[in-house]
Amino acid sequence: MLLAIDCGNTNTVFSIWDGTRFLCTLRTSTEHQRTADQYFVWFKTLLAHHGIDAKINAVVISSTVPRVVFNLRVLSDRYFNCRPLVVGKPDCRLPVDVRVDAGTQVGPDRLVNTVAGYDLYGGDLIIVDFGTATTFDVVDHDGAYIGGVIAPGVNLSLQALHEAAAALPHIDVTKPDRVIGTNTVDCMQSGVFWGYVGLIDGICERIKAERGRAMKVIATGGLAPLFQQGTDMFDMFEDDLTMHGLTVIHEHNKEG
Numbered sequence: 001m002l003l004a005i006d007c008g009n010t011n012t013v014f015s016i017w018d019g020t021r022f023l024c025t026l027r028t029s030t031e032h033q034r035t036a037d038q039y040f041v042w043f044k045t046l047l048a049h050h051g052i053d054a055k056i057n058a059v060v061i062s063s064t065v066p067r068v069v070f071n072l073r074v075l076s077d078r079y080f081n082c083r084p085l086v087v088g089k090p091d092c093r094l095p096v097d098v099r100v101d102a103g104t105q106v107g108p109d110r111l112v113n114t115v116a117g118y119d120l121y122g123g124d125l126i127i128v129d130f131g132t133a134t135t136f137d138v139v140d141h142d143g144a145y146i147g148g149v150i151a152p153g154v155n156l157s158l159q160a161l162h163e164a165a166a167a168l169p170h171i172d173v174t175k176p177d178r179v180i181g182t183n184t185v186d187c188m189q190s191g192v193f194w195g196y197v198g199l200i201d202g203i204c205e206r207i208k209a210e211r212g213r214a215m216k217v218i219a220t221g222g223l224a225p226l227f228q229q230g231t232d233m234f235d236m237f238e239d240d241l242t243m244h245g246l247t248v249i250h251e252h253n254k255e256g
Ligand SMILES: Nc1ncnc2c1ncn2[C@@H]1O[C@H](COP(=O)(O)OP(=O)(O)O)[C@@H](O)[C@H]1O
Pocket: 007, 008, 009, 010, 011, 012, 130, 131, 132, 133, 153, 155, 221, 222, 223
């Protein structure tokens, strides 16, 4: 079975793929200090809790945090007796081209999203991923990653507002009923929610205009369903887009 690991700047997700479906998905915070032994205790405990007996014999990793990869490599080697495939490393082949400025290190999550989007929906895509940062990945007609947009993530924006302004509390993002807030929290929620809706609509419109062609927009990431309530820009919502891309990349590299 395949263990697919998607490590973002905030959370690290482990999913077990049996070749047909994901048996379970486990989430932990991203910390580069976490050792291979710590990962394994956490992993084993939760698998036992869910009653899953998984024989892992392959590992594929996408990490936006380079420092965590070392301990994940040790985990693969020590506990699963295999060498992990790490997206973005020279020995990991991708089924799509990457057409960006020479020397650019594209976030592996964005490459994986591109592969997944192209596999599921073909080319001419905009993939919006709500993570620590909100990324817009642009996929050409032939599946190539051709660049995109990086915007501050929703929670990062709220955190920055709270940290920079003494009178603004820490709040969670929700959809306010009205645009005009009549108290501090409602005003902040409106700024972030409707501001973000404007950002999503504006950036997708401008990408489409710049490309001069019809494009499908796929949304992914935990906050995507919330923003779907404020915009009709998303054609599809995919919860497991990155995980799906990791399985496609694993298959592609098996094929020799
Ligand atoms: N369903 C959700 N509802 C509310 N906040 C969420 C949800 N999913 C993720 N978040 C928040 O969004 C931010 C980004 O999380 P995540 O998508 O795991 O980012 P990354 O992939 O960059 O690690 C975090 O602050 C997380 O707490």
